[in-house]
Amino acid sequence: MEKRFVYADNAATTKVSDKAFEAMLPYLKESYGNPSGVYSLGMEASRGVLGARQQVQKAIGAAKVGEIFFTSCGSEADNWAIRGAAKLGERSGKRHIITTAIEHHAVINTCKDLEKNGFEITYLKSDEQGFITARQVEGAIREDTVLVSVMAVNNEIGTIQPIAEIGKVCREKKVLFHTDAVQAIGHIPVDVKAMNVDMLSLSGHKFHAPKGVGALYIKGGTDIAPLIFGGSQERGRRAGTENVPAIAAMGEAITEAVSGIEEKNAAVKALCEPIIDGILSQIPCSRLNGSRENRVSGNLNFSFRGIEGESLLLLLDMHGICASSGSACAVGSSEPSHVLTAIGLEKAAAHGSVRLTLNEENTADDAEYILKVLPEAVKELRRRSPLWQRICENEGIEDYTKE
Numbered sequence: 396m397e398k399r400f401v402y403a404d405n406a407a408t409t410k411v412s413d414k415a416f417e418a419m420l421p422y423l424k425e426s427y428g429n430p431s432g433v434y435s436l437g438m439e440a441s442r443g444v445l446g447a448r449q450q451v452q453k454a455i456g457a458a459k460v461g462e463i464f465f466t467s468c469g470s471e472a473d474n475w476a477i478r479g480a481a482k483l484g485e486r487s488g489k490r491h492i493i494t495t496a497i498e499h500h501a502v503i504n505t506c507k508d509l510e511k512n513g514f515e516i517t518y519l520k521s522d523e524q525g526f527i528t529a530r531q532v533e534g535a536i537r538e539d540t541v542l543v544s545v546m547a548v549n550n551e552i553g554t555i556q557p558i559a560e561i562g563k564v565c566r567e568k569k570v571l572f573h574t575d576a577v578q579a580i581g582h583i584p585v586d587v588k589a590m591n592v593d594m595l596s597l598s599g600h601k602f603h604a605p606k607g608v609g610a611l612y613i614k615g616g617t618d619i620a621p622l623i624f625g626g627s628q629e630r631g632r633r634a635g636t637e638n639v640p641a642i643a644a645m646g647e648a649i650t651e652a653v654s655g656i657e658e659k660n661a662a663v664k665a666l667c668e669p670i671i672d673g674i675l676s677q678i679p680c681s682r683l684n685g686s687r688e689n690r691v692s693g694n695l696n697f698s699f700r701g702i703e704g705e706s707l708l709l710l711l712d713m714h715g716i717c718a719s720s721g722s723a724c725a726v727g728s729s730e731p732s733h734v735l736t737a738i739g740l741e742k743a744a745a746h747g748s749v750r751l752t753l754n755e756e757n758t759a760d761d762a763e764y765i766l767k768v769l770p771e772a773v774k775e776l777r778r779r780s781p782l783w784q785r786i787c788e789n790e791g792i793e794d795y796t797k798e
Contacts, residue, residue: 403716404719456585469499490539493540571617574595580649581602
């Protein structure tokens with residue numbers, strides 16, 4: 396089998412698109428002025444930022460361009476939304492926040508830090524497929540609840556949450572609602588009005604913009620405190636000179652990402668469905684984590700008993716396949732995925748997981764190659780695994796690796 400290169404880690408980051416790359420260039424070499432400057436070079440940069448802000452506004456259905464605030468990344472946007480709401484809660488005597496046990500670390504660790512400062516956090520438990528219901532949220536809201544934060548699409552298992560329903564509950568209860576939509580853009584329709592959100596986080600490098608740029612949508616009239624203090628950039632709410640080239644690229648990238656979502660999803664699903672069927676049928680004791688139906692089409696998270704996920708990733712890399720064991724922000728941690736354990740996997744099974752995330756740039760040849768390499772890689776690791784041998788002996792499973 397001829398070795399080929401397959402990039403299957405698009406949930407971690409994406410390749411910068413040609414249009415996004417071209418959009419950066421003028422602000423690197425020609426219109427390089429500070430967008431706060433009153434001279435022509437600065438005004439050119441300022442117009443570039445405004446143009447991108449309008450593109451983001453249109454892409455997510457915001458009512459006003461002034462509701463879009465650029466940040467350095469999605470994690471900053473999450474921190475700003477949660478900490479800003481917390482400061483608002485302190486002023487009004489509300490110190491209760493609701494989130495879920497399967498959020499991105501940017502949300503969970505921010506909430507944990509707030510717990511050290513007197514806030515009470517309710518972490519809602521998902522079902523075995525990774526779903527939270529609006530009824531759960533409604534049951535957890537109290538008189539002192541200041542914020543609900545639920546991600547739109549899970550970064551590890553791809554499940555899509557009922558954000559519009561949850562947002563409706565929050566609106567009726569007059570509680571601020573934030574969603575981390577970092578993994579949603581380009582995969583599901585994102586409309587802040589239809590979703591009933593007060594704040595929404597974005598990260599450019601998840602949809603073919605460069606790393607180092609994100610955005611936070613803040614609905615008009617939502618009075619949250621700044622996270623970063625300094626100058627008067629971003630209408631005085633987010634200090635620091637704007638990253639004009641990356642912002643311009645993000646505007647182009649999000650315009651491309653939201654165009655033709657249904658067609659792109661159908662193409663990606665056509666690649667991924669045979670992979671799911673093939674892996675589950677060819678590899679004994681394998682499991683697809685999350686919902687098969689209500690997930691973004693390119694996210695495939697599998698668990699394989701009797702092996703270590705990190706060893707599998709190294710072996711896949713030797714065959715030219717780039718994948719991950721979960722969130723890119725958790726690399727280096729010896730702990731199993733908090734998402735997988737939250738949906739009921741034992742630690743050993745969670746350790747034996749791999750996430751493949753494909754997009755519209757992947758091909759049928761990529762999918763075919765994955766389906767050839769992955770079963771053989773799992774088989775090779777199990778052949779050398781004492782844990783797999785014990786599983787076979789204890790549970791009466793025929794050890795197919797000895798064939």
